[in-house]
Amino acid sequence: MIMYTVLGVLAFVAAVLVLRTFKVVKEYERGVKFMLGKFVAVLEPGLRTVIPFIQSWERVDMRVKAVDLPRQESITRDNVTVEVDAVIYYRVRDAKKAILEVEEYSYAVEQLAQTTMRNIVGEVDLDALLAERERISRQIREIIDEATDPWGIEVQSVELKDIILAENMKRVIARQAEAERERRAVTIQAEGELEAAQNMADAANTLNDEEGALHLRTLQTLNSLSSDDSNTVIFAVPAEALRALEGIGADDGAASPDDASSVSAPASSVGAPE
Template sequence: MGAVVALLVVAAVIGLIGLRSSVRVVKQYERGVVYRWGRVNPVPKEPGPRMVMPFVDRMTKVNMQVVTMPVPSQEGITRDNVSVRVDAVLYFRVVDPIRATVDVQNYQFAMLQVAQTSLRSIIGKSDLDDLLSGREMLHEGLELMLSTPATGWGVHIDRVEIKDVALPESMKRSMARQAEADRERRARIITADGELQASVKLSEAAKAMDANPAALQLRMLQTVVEVAAEKNSTLVLPFPVELLRFFDRAAQGSGASAPAAPQAGGKPAAGKDLAAGEEPAEVEQGKGGRGELPGTAGSPLQIPDPRSSEE
């Protein structure tokens, strides 16, 4: 009797162990791939408790969630011969668990290697400007390059993005100088355009003031008021250039109409009379080397003889 009870207990324990080994729980984000005697079941197990034959079936659970895989930095030379270091991130998920477990040994490692190779290839086919500003097209190219092998492995590529582009320090300095020069060029163009517009407006204002001379005087007074409003100790008074030209013309006119200055004897100089247009008087020279003007015998005007060595 005791032996029967012992056998029943042993059978119950073996049944519990077998029941425990035959029940599998598949989570919501998983699918179960069952192998029976080494052959795969074409229909994967859905989420929930599932029964398998103990010691006969083997079940592998495949995660169906989106996997975020960082791609390590890859060094390369762009098409315009610039050395860069680029890293990216890959988003993918398994859509066919049978092919992901049967057709490829480790689909995650395989996707990582393909992503690195594709990233190096896309670096060599792109320019530096494309890596810095035109990344949308590069993302599409990477996704297309990864989708070809991933489809055969039962993997769907959701998204591929380039995270960072590391440049050499010399290239960073060159790009900074280029950006600074471009901004300086635009600043000069804007300044020149402003000066051109201001010159046009000033020309129009000058024409309006020329038609009405009183406007210039009013403008001058307004400038004085603006300067005096600053409460400075020095008052700047603008002086019109036209007034200086008026004084210059007046001075030239008075100098041309002034009479010739008389000499000490009360008679004008010979040079002045000649400049006024008078006829020069004839000079008679005597025997003594002295000359007398005609009509002045009572008071002869003595002039030195240039031929006399004594004088």
């Protein structure tokens, strides 16, 4: 009876040991196997054996991990205090190195990312931090990726999610942006006035260069004004036009004295008082 009991216990223990010997490694995992504390092999996906009490193993997830970094407070190169939110995407490239070269690789990557982000933010001005976010993210990623390469880690991306400023600094930036918009508006207006003045100067030069162009322009203006009967127009006749009329009158007087006297009579009557 005692023998059967012992055999039953041994059979149960053997069954447990056999069950514990077989390990399932999933497709997105790798296993780092040790024998008596010494590295033996990297277990690929599938059903694998690990002898209890003699061998052990560590399971490593090879998928990309997204780590939301805690908000970091830093001071930019121009002494502005900012808080930066970021997320880092990385994956284990070499399972053996991730287990053997660093303790808790996920914690190590997170701490390295935080310190690197603070250092890079402290090396740039606020304007560069706000305007060149993509370049700064890429620079942070390159530094972290190089530092974690001996750990078998590949950093795929670092994204700056948000840059938080103090309220007084937000007001300063808003005033600066408003001043910049006003400056641009004044510049555009000045450029428009300069272009208009240049066009007017070109037109004046053209009218002066072309004989009769000024007179033609004057007649066109008078014609457009006379189209509306409600307009009262006071204008000055150019001296050239008066001299032309005088010449015409002189020619007519020489040809017919009677016509000249008939023309001069109404002129004198216009100037005489009633």
